Amino acid sequence: MIQEHLPVLQVALPLVAAPLCLLLTRAMWAWLLALAVSLVALGISIVLLREVYTGEVISYAIGGWAAPWGIEYRVDAVNAFILIIVTAISTVTLMFAKTSVAQEVAGDKQCLFYTAWLLCLTGLLGIAITGDVFNLFVFLEISSLSSYVLIGLGQDRRALTASFQYLIMGTIGATLILIGIGLLYMVTGTLNMMDLATRLAVLGDSRTVQTGLAFLTVGIGLKLALFPLHLWLPNAYTYAPSAVTVFIAATATKVAVYMLLRFLFDVFDASFTFGAMSLGGFLAVLAAAGILSTSTVSIFQDNIKRMLAYSSVAQVGYMVLGISLVSSAGLTAAVLHLFNHALMKGALFLALGCVAYRLGTVRLGAIAGLGQRMPWTMAAFVVGALSLIGIPLTAGFVSKWYLILAAVERGWWPLVVVVVAGSLLAIIYVWRVVEMAYLRPAPEKLSVTEAPISLLLPTWLLAGANVYFGIDTRFSVGMAEQAAALLTGSNG
Numbered sequence: 051m052i053q054e055h056l057p058v059l060q061v062a063l064p065l066v067a068a069p070l071c072l073l074l075t076r077a078m079w080a081w082l083l084a085l086a087v088s089l090v091a092l093g094i095s096i097v098l099l100r101e102v103y104t105g106e107v108i109s110y111a112i113g114g115w116a117a118p119w120g121i122e123y124r125v126d127a128v129n130a131f132i133l134i135i136v137t138a139i140s141t142v143t144l145m146f147a148k149t150s151v152a153q154e155v156a157g158d159k160q161c162l163f164y165t166a167w168l169l170c171l172t173g174l175l176g177i178a179i180t181g182d183v184f185n186l187f188v189f190l191e192i193s194s195l196s197s198y199v200l201i202g203l204g205q206d207r208r209a210l211t212a213s214f215q216y217l218i219m220g221t222i223g224a225t226l227i228l229i230g231i232g233l234l235y236m237v238t239g240t241l242n243m244m245d246l247a248t249r250l251a252v253l254g255d256s257r258t259v260q261t262g263l264a265f266l267t268v269g270i271g272l273k274l275a276l277f278p279l280h281l282w283l284p285n286a287y288t289y290a291p292s293a294v295t296v297f298i299a300a301t302a303t304k305v306a307v308y309m310l311l312r313f314l315f316d317v318f319d320a321s322f323t324f325g326a327m328s329l330g331g332f333l334a335v336l337a338a339a340g341i342l343s344t345s346t347v348s349i350f351q352d353n354i355k356r357m358l359a360y361s362s363v364a365q366v367g368y369m370v371l372g373i374s375l376v377s378s379a380g381l382t383a384a385v386l387h388l389f390n391h392a393l394m395k396g397a398l399f400l401a402l403g404c405v406a407y408r409l410g411t412v413r414l415g416a417i418a419g420l421g422q423r424m425p426w427t428m429a430a431f432v433v434g435a436l437s438l439i440g441i442p443l444t445a446g447f448v449s450k451w452y453l454i455l456a457a458v459e460r461g462w463w464p465l466v467v468v469v470v471a472g473s474l475l476a477i478i479y480v481w482r483v484v485e486m487a488y489l490r491p492a493p494e495k496l497s498v499t500e501a502p503i504s505l506l507l508p509t510w511l512l513a514g515a516n517v518y519f520g521i522d523t524r525f526s527v528g529m530a531e532q533a534a535a536l537l538t539g540s541n542g
Contacts, residue, residue: 061175124243146293263323287362394444
């Protein structure tokens with residue numbers, strides 16, 4: 051009985067639990083509730099993944115109203131993979147958050163923190179699972195508004211500025227998406243994704259449809275921080291509490307990439323988006339420019355969180371490159387890198403959270419000699435960094451290799467050069483951190499000990515995952531291939 055309602059429980063549980071966190075007077079109880087809900091959500095996503103792993107599609111009609119008249123929750127290989135990523139990252143990061151948040155967020159605001167966390171989780175899961183475009187917009191706003199709160203709870207006064215900047219940019223993006231959805235509804239009279247796809251197939255020449263696609267692409271581009279629409283991201287990642295940086299970096303932009311995939315390949319026909327509208331070349335140029343420019347900017351950053359923030363824009367570029375290839379191999383690479391990037395950036399930002407816990411800063415000059423003072427923390431950072439570069443036997447290598455193969459398959463050799471150049475630039479900015487931590491002497495007055503086990507355990511869970519999924523690729527590559535086949539197959 052319960053199993054048939056799992057799609058709606060995936061969203062309803064964190065939504066109901068969120069206000070309960072606010073009612074709890076002790077941060078410990080709020081944290082326990084948030085962690086328990088996240089664990090249950092992870093369990094539900096695993097069950098849903100097992101059901102769709104063989105190619106099945108789950109359709110759940112909210113309130114018994116069948117699609118397209120009612121809101122439909124739809125689970126397939128594409129969004130089941132996203133659900134796993136979001137819930138797993140949320141659970142691991144919440145394990146980290148108890149100790150980290152106690153230091154970085156004021157005591158009287160910690161219950162609010164976990165309330166906003168669960169609302170953000172609700173929004174991200176809702177975006178992934180819904181089959182209704184307006185419902186998608188509602189969940190997008192839930193995740194965005196709660197993200198603004200989470201970022202603004204950072205101790206640094208600049209966190210409020212970063213949150214406000216994100217709010218302005220996010221509002222512009224959401225407005226563009228809403229206009230795009232409105233234009234599609236105007237010409238089709240439906241909001242269900244599958245019904246939209248059927249009706250739009252015969253309306254490709256409509257100027258209204260073309261305009262709707264343009265609004266949606268730019269709006270989603272803002273949300274996923276596609277170059278040059280990424281200006282909100284560096285400050286948001288830099289000044290947010292450590293746990294928030296991990297959560298948003300590893301999930302929010304990934305869900306936005308999923309939105310882009312859904313609209314470009316499911317709602318619209320690929321022959322329209324990449325044929326008639328020629329989006330492939332446009333996205334490839336922006337992605338390549340983003341990889342090269344933001345990787346270069348990363349080299350000159352003194353704050354390591356900001357360095358990795360610019361790096362995240364470059365990594366989004368790799369995903370968009372895969373999409374722009376408009377092939378099964380390209381989509382496999384994009385979805386695979388979406389998963390692997392969540393692992394590598396999650397591990398890197400968790401390691402920086404350990405550093406911030408002990409030092410109170412993540413500036414490059416402050417970590418001199420930290421390789422000896424905090425060996426486990428810095429080792430985890432190095433593992434994540436190797437994956438970011440794309441060294442063999444790490445998750446990052448696998449997805450970059452698939453991306454190179456996809457570019458070669460299409461004969462797009464300049465993109466191969468871009469991917470390799472991005473990895474070489476990553477070596478430079480990662481080496482700056484490694485050199486400072488391992489080759490520079492620590493100040494004599496610095497008395498720093500290793501991070502507590504409550505921080506190291508979740509950090510090494512993700513660091514270890516980078517190695518595991520770099521060696522055993524059956525799950526990650528298998529799911530990415532299924533997702534790619536589903537996206538391309540839906541368009542014939």
